[in-house]
Amino acid sequence: MELKEVREGLARILVPKAERIYDAPVFYNPLMALNRDISVLALKALGSRRVLDALSATGIRGIRYALETPAGEIWLNDINPNAFRLIVDNVKLNFSGELEIEGKMAVLEGEKTLVVTNADANRLMNEQFRYFDFVDLDPFGSPMEFLDSALRAVKRRGVLAITATDTGVLCGAYRNACLRKYLAEPIRGELCHEAGLRILIGTLVRYAAKYDLGVEVLLAYYRDHYFRAFLQLRNGAKTADKSMKQLGYLYQDESGKFEFENTFLPSKATAHGPLWLGPLKNQEFVEELHRLSAEHPLGSKKTQKFLGLLKDELEVPFFYDTHAVARRHGLEVRKLAGVIEILYEKGYKATRTHFSPTALKTDAPFEEVLEALRELQ
Numbered sequence: 001m002e003l004k005e006v007r008e009g010l011a012r013i014l015v016p017k018a019e020r021i022y023d024a025p026v027f028y029n030p031l032m033a034l035n036r037d038i039s040v041l042a043l044k045a046l047g048s049r050r051v052l053d054a055l056s057a058t059g060i061r062g063i064r065y066a067l068e069t070p071a072g073e074i075w076l077n078d079i080n081p082n083a084f085r086l087i088v089d090n091v092k093l094n095f096s097g098e099l100e101i102e103g104k105m106a107v108l109e110g111e112k113t114l115v116v117t118n119a120d121a122n123r124l125m126n127e128q129f130r131y132f133d134f135v136d137l138d139p140f141g142s143p144m145e146f147l148d149s150a151l152r153a154v155k156r157r158g159v160l161a162i163t164a165t166d167t168g169v170l171c172g173a174y175r176n177a178c179l180r181k182y183l184a185e186p187i188r189g190e191l192c193h194e195a196g197l198r199i200l201i202g203t204l205v206r207y208a209a210k211y212d213l214g215v216e217v218l219l220a221y222y223r224d225h226y227f228r229a230f231l232q233l234r235n236g237a238k239t240a241d242k243s244m245k246q247l248g249y250l251y252q253d254e255s256g257k258f259e260f261e262n263t264f265l266p267s268k269a270t271a272h273g274p275l276w277l278g279p280l281k282n283q284e285f286v287e288e289l290h291r292l293s294a295e296h297p298l299g300s301k302k303t304q305k306f307l308g309l310l311k312d313e314l315e316v317p318f319f320y321d322t323h324a325v326a327r328r329h330g331l332e333v334r335k336l337a338g339v340i341e342i343l344y345e346k347g348y349k350a351t352r353t354h355f356s357p358t359a360l361k362t363d364a365p366f367e368e369v370l371e372a373l374r375e376l377q
């Protein structure tokens, strides 16, 4: 395998030289630096000790966790033998000390303990029952095939960090796949990304509830064709019931107006979901990540700005995309800032949203958003 060295955060990592990322013998995507930055900041803020990077590829994520956060014991796993060998080399490149290799496992004991394994992630997570404070799933496509095992490997008050790159499925391009994997009806159109993220979280909540685990969303977002969610687990049947009560359904009519209902079963056949209707962030947590991003060696120049956008975003379910509203009502597109200003003057809250550069989140009713656009014609 031909290799080159890259730097990200405090890590030096050997990655395969390849024309296209999916042709490489071990997967590495430089675009995911922002995802890894936010994960490093989250782990730093949480202070979790025992961490599993279950689908590690080059090891870049787990090695950054070891170098840049207070985590004391970090496991890096991949089923691909080439990945295992590369992770071992990358651990050696970043840490001094003796790495003891025995078959499909390598252990480095030092200031930090690093454990590298070449196993099926489900098998490893089932063997390490309730062992980890923080479990990271960063798969190709959907995380669903790993979810039950992750919910068993993580401690009952631990944190799950989950990526999903199957946006076509969660956003309704492949409806049947969404029904199969997430047992949910997706939506097409301008709300598909937020609905997709909320379908993903809704499914995670239902899976956690089986184990009498409740879920608090520390942060969840959509970016660069993937979803990412950090979930704080809460122990007990009552907290699981509370989380389940935050599930519900979304409805949208042809005018673009939407509504949602917090019910276990939908009242109408046109429902989209079930999906999570609770918050997508813990405000203090996001403010802390934003603050930390100013002083941390980041891998992507875009991370701090993106965290700022997430921090300032109004916490209400769903948004109005001004381009979509204008199109649906035969109006001219107008600047988002102008619409936000009119709503502000009328006493409503309104902010930009990370889901779309042309959309706003507001507590104003749909008619007021439409009226604001009309005023600007």
Ligand SMILES: C[S@@+](CC[C@H](N)C(=O)[O-])C[C@H]1O[C@@H](n2cnc3c(N)ncnc32)[C@H](O)[C@@H]1O
Residues within 6 Å of the ligand: 026, 027, 028, 029, 032, 036, 054, 055, 056, 057, 058, 059, 060, 061, 077, 078, 079, 080, 083, 119, 120, 121, 122, 138, 139, 140
């Ligand atoms: C998207 S890549 C991970 C990228 C990495 N987390 C990063 O930040 O660069 C997914 C990895 O999962 C590994 N994988 C796929 N199925 C697996 C399984 N059942 N058990 C363990 N690893 C698996 C693949 O070999 C691949 O390296």
